[in-house]
Amino acid sequence: MHTTQPKIIDYEGSRYRTEFWENQGREYEDLAERAAIRQLLPEKGAVLIEVGAGFGRLADLYGGYDRVILMDYSLSLLQEAQRRWGDDDRFLFVAASAYTMPFVDALADSIVMIRVMHHLQRPSIALGEIGRVLRDENVFVLEYANKRNLKSIGRYVTRRQSWSPFGLEPYEFVELNYDFHPDWMTERIRGAGFLIEKELAVSAFRVGLLKQIVPATWLARFDKSISGVGAALKLAPSVFVRCRNTRQSARSGDLFLCPVCKGRSLSRVDDTMFCPDCQSEWAIVGGIYDFRQSVSRETGSV
Numbered sequence: 001m002h003t004t005q006p007k008i009i010d011y012e013g014s015r016y017r018t019e020f021w022e023n024q025g026r027e028y029e030d031l032a033e034r035a036a037i038r039q040l041l042p043e044k045g046a047v048l049i050e051v052g053a054g055f056g057r058l059a060d061l062y063g064g065y066d067r068v069i070l071m072d073y074s075l076s077l078l079q080e081a082q083r084r085w086g087d088d089d090r091f092l093f094v095a096a097s098a099y100t101m102p103f104v105d106a107l108a109d110s111i112v113m114i115r116v117m118h119h120l121q122r123p124s125i126a127l128g129e130i131g132r133v134l135r136d137e138n139v140f141v142l143e144y145a146n147k148r149n150l151k152s153i154g155r156y157v158t159r160r161q162s163w164s165p166f167g168l169e170p171y172e173f174v175e176l177n178y179d180f181h182p183d184w185m186t187e188r189i190r191g192a193g194f195l196i197e198k199e200l201a202v203s204a205f206r207v208g209l210l211k212q213i214v215p216a217t218w219l220a221r222f223d224k225s226i227s228g229v230g231a232a233l234k235l236a237p238s239v240f241v242r243c244r245n246t247r248q249s250a251r252s253g254d255l256f257l258c259p260v261c262k263g264r265s266l267s268r269v270d271d272t273m274f275c276p277d278c279q280s281e282w283a284i285v286g287g288i289y290d291f292r293q294s295v296s297r298e299t300g301s302v
């Protein structure tokens with residue numbers, strides 16, 4: 001049994017946008033992921049939360065939602081997101097952990113989490129939180145990295161890879177970077193009270209040479225045409241899942257709850273959110289709600 005708090009990967013100050021996405025030869029992956037989200041996510045709703053939204057790469061897909069909450073553990077990435085989306089009143093930026101989300105029960109009509117699961121040491125805790133914050137019968141779109149993909153199977157059978165892609169346990173290839181077996185992940189998703197409604201096997205053409213000779217738009221179109229059928233075998237490196245929440249919980253307040261004591265009486269005091277129940281204070285930094293670590297007036301960070 002785990003007793004310690006899960007470790008969280010540190011993206012603070014990272015150049016994720018410029019060093020991973022922009023002009024880095026990943027246009028195909030970006031297009032394929034967008035196509036998958038469009039197929040799985042309800043077009044409209046009141047509140048959408050993206051968990052681990054980073055710099056807001058995918059936020060243009062949420063045009064049909066009245067309120068869009070971009071949540072991430074990295075304040076600096078959220079500041080980038082805010083520079084990009086901050087002029088749109090629908091957006092709210094929240095620095096917090098997927099393990100202790102500072103939102104009331106049943107707040108969101110839809111939740112999206114893309115390219116984040118592979119960083120989670122304790123997926124079930126985050127899935128439980130997402131189930132709590134999502135309304136009953138509503139949709140959570142999840143992406144996870146698939147360890148049993150074709151490339152990994154090929155490498156394993158030709159002995160260029162020592163670890164088995166067929167083993168159920170997550171494979172941590174670099175600290176806090178995990179690939180998951182689809183059966184293992186399915187069990188966790190169901191265990192958290194979700195029904196798996198639809199799956200897509202995405203980014204099947206993530207092969208250097210192919211990406212160099214075939215335009216990204218074509219590859220993404222092929223990808224989309226096979227992603228539904230491919231889900232039966234799940235041999236692509238990325239799996240997208242539309243999960244339907246089966247929990248029965250009632251909305252427990254307007255927006256925020258205290259991530260420490262779960263108190264629902266948070267109120268704004270100057271540039272902080274204050275919890276009268278446990279006396280925690282949370283900073284608001286340039287318009288971004290920071291629920292990662294409470295601050296105290298006298299001593300600063302605690």
Ligand SMILES: C[S@@+](CC[C@H](N)C(=O)[O-])C[C@H]1O[C@@H](n2cnc3c(N)ncnc32)[C@H](O)[C@@H]1O
Nearest residue numbers: 011052053054057072073074097098114115116
């Ligand atoms: C690979 S990036 C993906 C960003 C975005 N979803 C995208 O696809 O462009 C992973 C993001 O997950 C965030 N993250 C990792 N662990 C987290 C946690 N426990 N709670 C909240 N965010 C987390 C990181 O800060 C980072 O921004």
